[in-house]
Amino acid sequence: MSHEIPEKPALEGLEAKWGETWETEGTYSFDRARAVQLGKESVFSVDTPPPTASGSLHIGHVFSYTHMDLAARYQRLNGKVIFYPMGWDDNGLPTERRVQNYYGVRCDPTLPYIDGFVPPFEGGDNKSSKAADQVPISRRNFIELCEKLTVEDEKQFEDLWRTLGLSVDWKQTYRTIGDESQRTAQRAFLRNVKRGEAYQADAPTLWDVTFRTAVAQAELEDKEMPGAYHSIVFHGANGDITIDTTRPELLPACVALVAHPEDERYKPLFGTTVRTPLFGVEVPVMPHHLAQPDKGTGIAMVCTFGDTTDVTWWRELQLPTRAIMGFDGRIVSEAPAGIDSEEQRAIYAELAGKTVFSAKARIVELLTESGEMIGQARPIQHPVKFFEKGDKPLEIVTTRQWYISNGAKDESLRSRLLERGTQVDFHPDFMRVRYDNWVEGLNGDWLISRQRFFGVPIPVWYPLDADGNPVYDSPILPAEESLPVDPTSQAAPGYTEDQRGKAGGFQGELDIMDTWATSSLTPQIAGRWAEDDELWNLVFPYSLRSQGQDIIRTWLFSTVLRAELEHGQAPWANAGISGFIVDPDRKKMSKSKGNVVTPQGMLDEHGSDAVRYWAASSRLGTDAAFDPENPKQIKIGRRLAIKVLNAAKFVYSFAHTDGAEVTEELDRDMLRRLAEVVRSATESYEKFDHARALEVTEQFFWTFTDDYLELVKERAYREAGSEGQASAVAALRLAIDVFLRLLAPVLPFATEEVWRWTHAGSIHTSSWPTVAEIPVNGESNGLLDLCGAALVGIRGAKTEAKASQKTPVTHAVIEGPAALAAAQADLAAVGRIVELELRTADTVAVVSIVLEEAAE
RNA sequence: GGGCGGUUAGCUCAGGGGUAGAGCACCACAUUCACACUGUGGGGGUCGCAGGUUCGAAACCUGCACCGCCCA
Structure with a gap:
């Protein structure tokens, strides 16, 4: 049943009206029976980014999620069975x-x-x-x-996505903290453990003292920070050696001095030892190529651990560990090995318990008193490693952590990961380079354990020996059938709860997994890997991963890694990478600025179709400038959507003859042009170039309304079935039918509204237009363009004369190719020309035009 | 320091060896018969700079500058 055409069509309320209808009709439901029947090739599956359910969605989310939806909607119209789930990343x-x-x-x-x-x-x-x-x-x-x-956040997010018109199947949702996600994450982890891909290691670990958790390489951020060089004096057998350091408070943790192997100044010292100031600990002087001769005095003190270079020196030179940094960012109370005498311990006690900042101040005083510091501290700016969410510089502490191999230490895995990268079609292609760079630059395995509370527990227990000490080397693993488990509240298999913490009993792992360890498994979670084989085989590998460019090194990489480890293949055929939103002044849109205008506010004010148009007009991978004060593209989109409503209503107002053929040459040429647009838009969508598809469609749509519709409307107004009338109306109605479907991915609400005036079902489950369904196609003979040029001439002449476009013309002479004659009557009608004379010439020109005298 | 994008009209961007394009903004004109969230028309650019290739370069090559992002 079709709906009545409203008196005055409007965009207001379409989101709610059609959102509800789509929900009750199941328009976007995954049609599993059809997928089973047609096979995997018929399925287009989307690996969607689960937004972080902790803050608010901003305009950048709307941008990239719309890009993803455009691809899904095109593929749905093109006959694919769409698997389009949505998740919420709520752990972490x-x-x-x-x-x-x-x-x-x-x-x-x-x-x-x-x-x-x-x-x-x-x-x-x-x-x-x-x-x-x-x-x-x-x-x-x-x-x-x-x-x-x-749960409250996720409800709001879902409302927003529904208002925006994302064609998600809302029955396919998951939460990264949900039981299904936990089961999948734990299952994948257990299999990693069994294959030796997940392992524990005691290792220097980047540590955030505020959050008291370990931090992975992917979460690092360099920040320029003020620091200061302190010149301090070490004592050698043949005199003193001055080193420059920004971390004098780590002096008790000093294990060596290093200089460049070719540095003539220090070559004689290699192999000797020196004593540290204040503490008198004997440390070796050693060569290493990472020492920079031009930095400070060219010789550096190695501490366990001041920065990541210290870690490298410590590992490669096999130095001892003298850790003094506590998990709370304070100097630990017990002095490290080497500081043995009463006197030295007393000095150390002055530092114990202090923060880095206070310890630094005190040790500078002590060094100054002892005369072992030269001059004042010299301020510098230098890059310091931070946790991207943290407020204090990272410290490095030695802890036992869980890791997953990522190719950093395994060349075979690394090259397999690079190979998988080449098997994914990146859109745009240059984004692949970011993936390659990241994989090539990996220098440590993936640290996945986190000392936090809200996340997926690492599903292991450790047996306690006769002394009550945990035996980390033989972790107790749960059976997959028992997942998900929480080792802090469930007893290890084969033990009872009262054995927890007792000698001969067990203890549960306290740590949880990094949130990326779960979200790297979004394909497996949504596709119900290892739980529903039929579904899994239909959707994996996925057709499309859609995401922002900022998380290539995290989400994209880790998903490829997990798919390689678990399935030995790339997780998707395509990766669509959206750019981000920048301020009018080219800065990345910041939360403080961007939140002034909420996405919901944008949608309410301008309408979802208008906002979608804005997103659709940017290509993948391209950053888009957005000025919330003046959202130009959104207004243009709104105008287009309104034009679609009005143009369609107008076309449907003409008397229609069933089965009428398109006989007039002008009508036929319009359809030839339309067929070309269909061909071009289809080709663009196939290449994930929604912006190009929109551009060619939109451009011809305006030609259609401004020129063609104007040219034929007098003819279409005539009595039904009269000369040329039926041809015009048939062509108009066919064109609207095609335009609606071409625009449906971008303007799902306005096109649905119009479609239902004349169709029973949803436009979104109709079919993508094809050249074959347009009865006239082939090369355009240029008639529409010739008429357009003639129209510009006529309109120009009237504007020039400051006359209304409706002013009648008593006589006009138009030059142009002979073909123009086929549209003589239409031209005369649109120009209100009583007597139109056509002369043959190469180009179109209005030679003379005589306007009727004004009535008054 | 390395890599990747970019630099075209006032703004946002498309184009890509053969007469510089669109939309917005601006200016002028029109105005109730689909659309005032309107229609028509107009002005506006040495295509970042410097070399080179070519009959011809905004486009291809080389170098440089500047902007942004990623990695050290």
Whole structure:
């Protein structure tokens, strides 16, 4: 049943109206039966980015998620069975931080659970508040709040995506903290362990002292920070040696001095030892190529650990460990090996318990008193490694952590990963280079354990020996059937809960997994890997991964890695990479600025089709400037959507003759042009070039309304079935039918509205237009363009005369190719020309035009 | 320091060896008969700079400058 054409069509309310209809009709549901029947080749599966359910969605999300939806909608119209799930990334640090601020609490795992706990407040301003003001609560209470808040966030996110018109199958949703995700993440991890791809190691680990957690390479960020060189004096057998350091507080952790092997100044010292100032610890002087002769005095002190170069020296020169940095970022109370005498211990005690900042100040005083520091500290700016979400510089501490091999130490794996990269079609292609660079630059395995609370538990236990010490080398693993498990609340297999923590018993792993360890498995989670083989085989490998360029090194890479380790193949055929949104002044849109205008506000104010048009007009991989004060592209999109409604309504107002043929030459030429647009738009969508498809469609649509529709409307107004009338109306209606489907991916609401005036079902489950369905196709004879040129001449003449376009013309002479004669009547009608004379010439020109005298 | 993109009209961008393009903005004109969230027309550019290839370069090559991003 078709709907009535409204008196005055409008965009307002279309989102709610059609969103509801699509939901009840199941327009975007994954049609599994059809997929099974037609086979995997018929399925177009999308690996969607689960947005972080911790803050708010911004305009950049709308941008890239629309790009993904355009591809899905095109493929759906093209007859594919679409598998288009949506997930929420709700585990991890961002959620913890948001919960802390929103409810004014913080997690203290040592506290007992409080039944019916009521947080001090709700709806904090989401700015970092002081830990001292937060109420400490148990891990279980904390996690309950995490779940409560993320469910609320996710509801809002879903509402926004529905308003935007994402053609997601809302029955296919998951949460990265949900049981299914935990089961998948733990299953994949267990298989990694069994194949030797996941392992534990005691290793220097980049450590964030604020969050008290280990940090992976992918989460690092360099920041330029002020620092200062301190010149301090070491004592050798043949005199003193001065070194420059920015970290004098690490002096007790000093294990060696290094200089470049070719550095003549220090060559004689290699192989000798020197004594550290204040502590008198004997350390070797050694050569290493990473020492920079031009930096400071050219000889550096190696501490365990000041920075990542120290780690390299420590490993390659096989130096001892004298760690002094605690997990809280304070100097540990016990002095390291080598500091043995009363006197030295007393000096060390002055530093113990101090923060890096205070320890530095005190040791400078001590060195100055002892005369072992030369001059004052000299301020410099230098890059310092930070956790990307952290506020304090990272420290390096030695801890036992879980790792997954990522090719950094395994050339065979690395080359396989590079190979997989070549098997994915990147859009645009140059984005592949970022993946390649990342893989080639990996220098450590993937650290996946995190000392946090809200995430997927690492599913292992450790047996305790007779002395009650954990035997890390023989972890106890759960059976896959028992997943998901939480080792902190469930007893290890073969043990009972009362053996927890007892000699001869077990202890559970406290750490959780890095959030990327879960989100790297989005294809497996959404496709129900190892749980629903039929579904899995239909959707994997996926057709498309869609994401932003900023997470190529994290999400894209880690997904390829997990797919390679688990399945030995690339996870997708295509990767569509969206650019990001920049301010009018070319800066990356910041939250503080971008949040002034919320996506929901944009959608409400301009309409979803208009916002989608804006996103669709940018190509993949291209950054888009966006000025919330003046959203030009959005307004243009809105105008297009309104034009679609009105043009269609106009066309449907003409008397229509069933089965009429398109006989008039002008009508036939318009259809030939339309066929060319269909061909071109199809080719563009096949290449994931939605912007090009939109451009060619839109351009011809305006030609269609401004020129063709004007040229034939007088003819179309005539009595039904009269000379040429039926031809015009048949051509108009066919063109609208085709245009609607060409524009449906970009303007799903306006096109659906119009489509239902004359069709029973949804436009979105109709079929993509083809050249074959247009009865006239082939090369255009140029008639429409000739008429367009003649129109410009006529209109120009009237504008020149400051006359209305409706002013009648008593006589006009138009030159042009002889073909123009085929449209003589239409030209005369649109120009209101009583007597139109055509003369043959190479180019179109209005030679003379005589306007009727004004009535008054 | 290495890599990747970019630099075309006031703005946002397309194009890509053969007469410089679109939309917006601007200016002028029109105005109730699909559309005022309107229609028509107009002005506006040494295509970042310097070399080279070519009959011909905005496009291809080389170098440089500047902007952005990624990695050291």
